Amino acid sequence: MFDAINRQSKVPYYHQLYGILRDKIISGAYLPGQALPTEQKLIEAYEISRTTVRHALEQLVNEGLVYRQSGRGTFVAHPAVEQGIGKITSFTEDMRQRGFVPGTEVLNAGLMQAPADIGEKLGVGPDEELALIMRLRLADGEPMSVEESHLRHGFCPGVLVHDYARHSLTRILEREYGIALVRAKQVIRAIPASNSLARRLNIREGDPLLFIERVSYAHSGEPIEYLRIYHRGDRYSFLTELGR
Amino acid sequence: MFDAINRQSKVPYYHQLYGILRDKIISGAYLPGQALPTEQKLIEAYEISRTTVRHALEQLVNEGLVYRQSGRGTFVAHPAVEQGIGKITSFTEDMRQRGFVPGTEVLNAGLMQAPADIGEKLGVGPDEELALIMRLRLADGEPMSVEESHLRHGFCPGVLVHDYARHSLTRILEREYGIALVRAKQVIRAIPASNSLARRLNIREGDPLLFIERVSYAHSGEPIEYLRIYHRGDRYSFLTELGR
DNA sequence: TAGTGGTCTAGACCACAAA
DNA sequence: TTGTGGTCTAGACCACTAA
Numbered sequence: 001m002f003d004a005i006n007r008q009s010k011v012p013y014y015h016q017l018y019g020i021l022r023d024k025i026i027s028g029a030y031l032p033g034q035a036l037p038t039e040q041k042l043i044e045a046y047e048i049s050r051t052t053v054r055h056a057l058e059q060l061v062n063e064g065l066v067y068r069q070s071g072r073g074t075f076v077a078h079p080a081v082e083q084g085i086g087k088i089t090s091f092t093e094d095m096r097q098r099g100f101v102p103g104t105e106v107l108n109a110g111l112m113q114a115p116a117d118i119g120e121k122l123g124v125g126p127d128e129e130l131a132l133i134m135r136l137r138l139a140d141g142e143p144m145s146v147e148e149s150h151l152r153h154g155f156c157p158g159v160l161v162h163d164y165a166r167h168s169l170t171r172i173l174e175r176e177y178g179i180a181l182v183r184a185k186q187v188i189r190a191i192p193a194s195n196s197l198a199r200r201l202n203i204r205e206g207d208p209l210l211f212i213e214r215v216s217y218a219h220s221g222e223p224i225e226y227l228r229i230y231h232r233g234d235r236y237s238f239l240t241e242l243g244r
Numbered sequence: 245m246f247d248a249i250n251r252q253s254k255v256p257y258y259h260q261l262y263g264i265l266r267d268k269i270i271s272g273a274y275l276p277g278q279a280l281p282t283e284q285k286l287i288e289a290y291e292i293s294r295t296t297v298r299h300a301l302e303q304l305v306n307e308g309l310v311y312r313q314s315g316r317g318t319f320v321a322h323p324a325v326e327q328g329i330g331k332i333t334s335f336t337e338d339m340r341q342r343g344f345v346p347g348t349e350v351l352n353a354g355l356m357q358a359p360a361d362i363g364e365k366l367g368v369g370p371d372e373e374l375a376l377i378m379r380l381r382l383a384d385g386e387p388m389s390v391e392e393s394h395l396r397h398g399f400c401p402g403v404l405v406h407d408y409a410r411h412s413l414t415r416i417l418e419r420e421y422g423i424a425l426v427r428a429k430q431v432i433r434a435i436p437a438s439n440s441l442a443r444r445l446n447i448r449e450g451d452p453l454l455f456i457e458r459v460s461y462a463h464s465g466e467p468i469e470y471l472r473i474y475h476r477g478d479r480y481s482f483l484t485e486l487g488r
Numbered sequence: 489t490a491g492t493g494g495t496c497t498a499g500a501c502c503a504c505a506a507a
Numbered sequence: 508t509t510g511t512g513g514t515c516t517a518g519a520c521c522a523c524t525a526a
Contacts, residue, residue: 032465033464051295062306064427064465067463067464067465075464077464077465078461078464078465078466078467087486087487088486088487182487183308183485183486183487184485184486184487185483185484185485185486186483186484186485186486187481187482187483188432188454188481188482188483188484189454189477189480189481189482190434190435190452190453190454190455190475190477191434191452191477192451192452192477206450207436208434208435208436208452208453208477209434209452210432210433210434210454211434214486217322219311220277220311220319220321220322221276221308221311221321221322222322223322231434233433233434233435233436233452236433237431237432237433238431238432238433239429239430239431239432240429240430240432240484241427241428241429241430242331242332242427242428242429242430242458243331243332243426243427243428
């Protein structure tokens with residue numbers, strides 16, 4: 001049986017149990033609406049304490065895989081919400097998941113002083129130096145979106161030397177500068193394509209664009225990147241989850 | 245001092261401590277980047293156990309208000325992400341938060357058999373009966389969006405008798421049927437306005453719309469509502485957060 | 489080395505749901 | 508009445524950080 005806690009592993013017991021239960025739910029061993037074993041049963045079956053069992057179950061609740069009812073039990077949630085929605089995803093990953101072959105062209109790259117409006121969104125003064133990277137994103141060779149990334153250069157001096165047609169900006173920030181963008185806030189709008197965007201995206205002026213403004217934050221909550229994405233409305237859609 | 249745990253209250257200790265710390269962070273008593281008291285200090289100050297302290301801190305971490313570093317301490321996150329984004333909000337609340345006076349006209353209401361496409365999104369058979377409610381939403385008296393709500397009638401028989409120009413659908417589902425829509429998944433697109441939508445929204449045909457398709461789920465994960473919202477692109481924007 | 493958060497245990501009392 | 512999950516305690520050992 002792999003179905004036991006590995007006491008030698010460095011993986012915490014609660015996380016092991018979480019994985020075991022999650023796999024059983026995903027594989028269909030526990031069906032939606034069905035009750036999971038009670039805490040007491042799990043304690044006995046896996047020979048771990050109640051606290052540890054509850055820690056594992058709590059993670060499952062947070063992910064929406066199960067729900068608990070006081071006095072009744074723990075039940076498998078109906079497969080409502082897919083995994084991985086609402087997570088920060090790179091364009092490349094995103095396109096692959098949608099079954100497209102991703103491509104990138106760098107349109108522009110350089111340093112600039114933060115304009116007032118962007119400075120405000122990043123919560124920085126107008127004197128701060130920003131690195132601007134403009135990219136055209138392709139899916140199956142056809143234009144999908146234009147991205148304008150504004151990075152606080154003080155956090156990643158020299159970012160511009162890399163080749164962003166080939167390498168992921170997110171990965172470079174992590175590997176070269178130890179900056180993980182773990183949270184982001186974004187505003188989504190529908191706007192008409194300007195003449196210049198229409199030409200770049202191979203659509204007509206006035207066609208609908210899905211326009212996303214995103215501010216991304218490091219672990220500490222410090223804003224690092226201000227991103228503008230102009231997606232072709234006829235090709236792109238955005239998935240989200242809501243809660244509570 | 246209100247700054248202590250009320251042992252008489254029915255509110256759990258960990259939730260009381262959570263509230264105390266959250267208020268101090270929001271009020272600025274603890275500043276971004278600053279360390280919170282250590283677990284040991286909190287244990288002594290509030291005379292509660294470490295488990296309870298950790299439970300409170302965990303909630304703060306989940307909300308992104310603080311972050312913890314093993315061996316270093318617990319720190320106030322920079323005020324990156326506002327509260328309340330990504331929560332399910334009624335149109336009325338949403339508009340009030342944006343400073344508009346909300347209004348509603350019912351365009352249509354009736355029962356129907358689920359068409360194949362909607363049945364698929366709700367994960368139900370084509371025979372299932374749906375209640376359709378079409379509403380025009382106004383902000384400051386000017387059209388903002390058209391909403392088409394499809395409810396599984398078996399879960400809320402007789403929903404259509406209520407006056408949805410005056411009352412919130414969400415509230416009626418909760419109060420009359422005990423159904424809370426706690427999760428939702430949505431797809432957001434930018435599309436051109438059709439002739440009929442353009443007339444209803446008082447815009448021109450082809451103008452960009454922010455089109456949202458939302459499936460909402462009850463606590464158990466069962467899908468209850470399929471919603472289509474056509475927002476005027478020039479008036480509406482959608483906020484989201486991303487994580488990890 | 490001292491202090492921090494991360495994990496884990498054993499045990500207790502409670503409110504709630506179902507039979 | 509019995510069993511469930513929700514809360515709380517006291518104590519332990521560990522890995523990591525910083526001085």
